[in-house]
Amino acid sequence: MASLDTARPASARPALPRTYLVWLVGTRASLLGDAVLYFALGWAASDHGGGTGALVLTAITLPRASLLLLGGAVGDRFGARRVMIAGNAVMLTATLALALAGPAQGASPWLLVVVGVVVGTVDAFHLPAAGSVPRRLVGKEQLPRALAVQQAGGQVASLLGAPLGAVLVASAGLTGAALADAGTFAIVLVVLVCLRRTFDVERSSRGERLLAGTVAGVRIAMGNPVLRSALLLTAAAACFLLPVVSLLSPLLAREHGWSAGVAGTVAGGQSLGMIAAALVVSRRGAMSRIGRGAALGLCVAVPGITAIALAGTAAVAVAGAVVVGAGSGMFSCHIGPLVLTRVPDTHLARTQALLVLVQSLALVAGHNALGALADARGAAIATAVCAAGICATGITGLVLKSLNTPL
Structure with missing residues (x-):
């Protein structure tokens, strides 16, 4: 394996900025609250059947995908901090309203769909703004560690999130989960208000129309060979890598007669591997050739x-x-800094x-294609196709000159 960039001892590396760490703690708390709420929404929707569950998921993903590019243009025009404050304020209001409406209305399908639409719409504006924050608060040299x-x-x-959501739903229902998520949005709002001056960066021209700004963002990404290659790798990873645990592992577990607990343990194993890799990069730094x-x-x-x-046994699968x-x-940990350091x-x-x-479009395509292949030829064949696809993509990335550049 290529050596990591360890020109300086880990102990000599400057600490990450305090403002970034404060922002990070607040947003990770909000992610935990979101995970709790998503579990509660999914559980409530499942009570009405698979069709309602699919409808609630569609209510989240459709507005998110449709408005993402516009959300990015709004974030660059008005500033990431303002967009995140507005988004968290809307979600705080929505989760409090859900907590109040829950006992009176019950977890009715229309209520779940409305909440899904609000979540997806806010995500379309909040995700691009939040994704730009590390570059705004952290120097380029520290970006890999910050993102890790x-x-x-x-x-x-x-x-x-899921276990905590299960506990809250069992003890306090959808109302309890909504109140917990509302509390985390309040935390993020306080953090964003306190970090006002740290987000002062150059914005896009006020004379630029939002639609033109959206097109300009796509044009810049497509015109940069490094960004083009990064988007290609991201799409391939979403198509062939992400479905392995989210879609194919549960199918394999059913084919082998394993329990749902085994499938959950496999998913937990992936999370542990990601945490371990992130901690290594946060401590040692990224590879010098980050692409x-x-x-x-x-x-x-x-x-x-x-x-x-x-895998013939659950232990091998885990x-x-x-x-x-x-x-x-x-x-x-490498693709994020690669993208953030190549754009103005x-x-x-x-x-x-x-x-x-x-990533979202490729994931939708991958889920549907691999799901159909698994139905026709078995989950093992579909998983083997993922291995071949990721292998080909990784080798391609290693030989691409556009990715063979230092951070």
Whole structure:
């Protein structure tokens, strides 16, 4: 494996800015609250059948995907901090309203769909703005470590969110989960108000129309060979890597006669692998050739995917998931800084919006294609296709000249 960038001892590396750490703690708390609410929404929707569950998920994903590019343009025009304050204020209001309406209306399908639409719409504006914050608060040299810490915190929140959501739903219902999420939005609002001056960066021209700004963001990304390659790797990872644990592992578990608990343990193994990779990068730093580090992360995941495809026992599947998580974490910790350091301050949110959109579209395509293949030929064959796809993508990334550049 290529050596990590360890020109300075880890102990000599400057600490991450306090403002970034404060922002990070607040947003990770909000992610935990979101994970709790998402579990509660999914559980409430499942009570009305699969059709309602699919409708609620569509109510979240459709407005999110439709408005992402516009959300990026708004973030660059009006500032990430303002957009995040507005988004958190809307979500605070929405979750409080859900908590009040829950006991009176019950978890009716229309209420769940309305909440889903609000969540998806706010996400379309909030995600690009939040994705640009590390570049606004942290120097370029510290970006890999900053994003690694952010990823580790996000994985911990995801890992704890579902169990905590189950406890809250069992004890306090949808109302309790909504109140918990509302509390985390209040925390983020306080953090954003306190960090006012730290977000002062160059914005896009006030004379630029939002639609023109949206097109300009896509044009800049497509015109930059490094960003083009990064988007290609991101799309491939979303299509072939992310469905391995989210979609194919549960199908494999059913084919082998394993319990739902085993499938959950496999998902937990992936999270642990991602956390471990993120902690290593946060401590040691990223590879000096950061684009190759992202491609190498995909190659690391290949043996894990193969192990899951061929697993005859649950222990092998869990071990494979840990390796997949380590590769995924390595990829994420390198692709994020690669993108953020290649765009001007005026286009940060728009580039993040495009990155999220590419990932979302590729994930939808991957889920549907691999699900159909699993139905026709079995989940093991579909998982093997993922291993081949990620292997080809990783090797391509290693040989692309556009990715063989230092941070």
